[in-house]
Amino acid sequence: MAAEEVRVIVAGPETSGITLPEGPKLQQRFITGGVLLLALLGVAVILLDWREAKEVLGRAQWQWIPITLLFTTLSYYCLSQSFALINGSFGIGMGKRDLLWVGFVSSAMIATVGGLAGHAIRVLLMVRRGLAASDVMAPSLFHGYIESLAFFALIPCGLIYLLLTHPLSSGLAVWLSVGTGVLGVAFATTAVVLFYWPARAVALWVVRVFMRLVLRRDIAAALRNFESTLNRGLGEVTRNPQSLVLPVALIMADRAARVGVIWFCFQALGSDIEFGVTVTGFAIGVAAGVMSMVPGGIGVQEGSIVGTYHLLGVPLEEAVLASVLFRAVYYMIPFGISLGFYRRLVRA
Numbered sequence: 001m002a003a004e005e006v007r008v009i010v011a012g013p014e015t016s017g018i019t020l021p022e023g024p025k026l027q028q029r030f031i032t033g034g035v036l037l038l039a040l041l042g043v044a045v046i047l048l049d050w051r052e053a054k055e056v057l058g059r060a061q062w063q064w065i066p067i068t069l070l071f072t073t074l075s076y077y078c079l080s081q082s083f084a085l086i087n088g089s090f091g092i093g094m095g096k097r098d099l100l101w102v103g104f105v106s107s108a109m110i111a112t113v114g115g116l117a118g119h120a121i122r123v124l125l126m127v128r129r130g131l132a133a134s135d136v137m138a139p140s141l142f143h144g145y146i147e148s149l150a151f152f153a154l155i156p157c158g159l160i161y162l163l164l165t166h167p168l169s170s171g172l173a174v175w176l177s178v179g180t181g182v183l184g185v186a187f188a189t190t191a192v193v194l195f196y197w198p199a200r201a202v203a204l205w206v207v208r209v210f211m212r213l214v215l216r217r218d219i220a221a222a223l224r225n226f227e228s229t230l231n232r233g234l235g236e237v238t239r240n241p242q243s244l245v246l247p248v249a250l251i252m253a254d255r256a257a258r259v260g261v262i263w264f265c266f267q268a269l270g271s272d273i274e275f276g277v278t279v280t281g282f283a284i285g286v287a288a289g290v291m292s293m294v295p296g297g298i299g300v301q302e303g304s305i306v307g308t309y310h311l312l313g314v315p316l317e318e319a320v321l322a323s324v325l326f327r328a329v330y331y332m333i334p335f336g337i338s339l340g341f342y343r344r345l346v347r348a
Helices: 003-010 024-059 065-089 096-112 115-127 133-152 154-165 170-195 197-214 220-239 241-268 275-292 300-311 316-347
Strands: none
Touching: 024 316, 065 096, 065 133, 065 220, 065 241, 065 316, 096 115, 096 316, 115 133, 133 154, 133 170, 133 220, 133 241, 154 275, 170 197, 170 220, 197 220, 220 241, 241 275, 241 316, 275 300, 300 316
């Protein structure tokens, strides 16, 4: 097979808009290097918090730790399964086991480093298996939107609980309302772009013009391929709405499992808090971490979780320790485990 033919199959430059070095060996090294670079970034993020996490793990009551790990496993399993199912609906030609592994590795990357890195690792690993990047991005973005929507549903519940049970200052109430409003507008805008073709056409035109003016590249073919894959997936969902029931149920189960993880983290530290308090602190804290755009929400997420729980009556020290323990159990340990999959995913 000629190098040009290999380039089309592996990287799909005519359809993906990604330019890889010519020649199969250089392409393999390029993709492998990108995957390893993202993995090293995740390791660096983990090391920033490792000392505090190690101290908190030493103070925890270990009989609770297996339960937190069980709920963490359930969460990542649900995420990986929902990712595989949505890719299947969009016609992505990969085996179920490979999709599950890619889903787990990318979910661990998203939790630890952030959404951009997680989606990048998905693209690199799936392009490595002969898929076009533009084909991969459509189901990945759709899955990410459903995930975010399920998470966003927790925020109003938490705010209502907060307003009904704990009097807030006018300034704090305004800040929380504005933050929720910004997230709501962002989700609504994304929904319009995803599901309303004229708006999506305008957005894709803007992306094409930007790439042509700034990077001097015409990605029209890649955008057409992306549009085709997205339309195929949305068409399948429209024809068979029940195909979304299981992925959405799995994503909701993931969110419930995450709340369970942080609740058991408090139990492990000897603090018994109400379920409503757990949901509120988790939703507002993680939302602040996401809006901060800091990789993995480091610092911002812990601070907002601690502040919210302390506002709800949890002692400050317990809130600090629980937030660090949650990061160790839900972010650090799964990411460490995911590193063991990289070699197989890259070499396959």
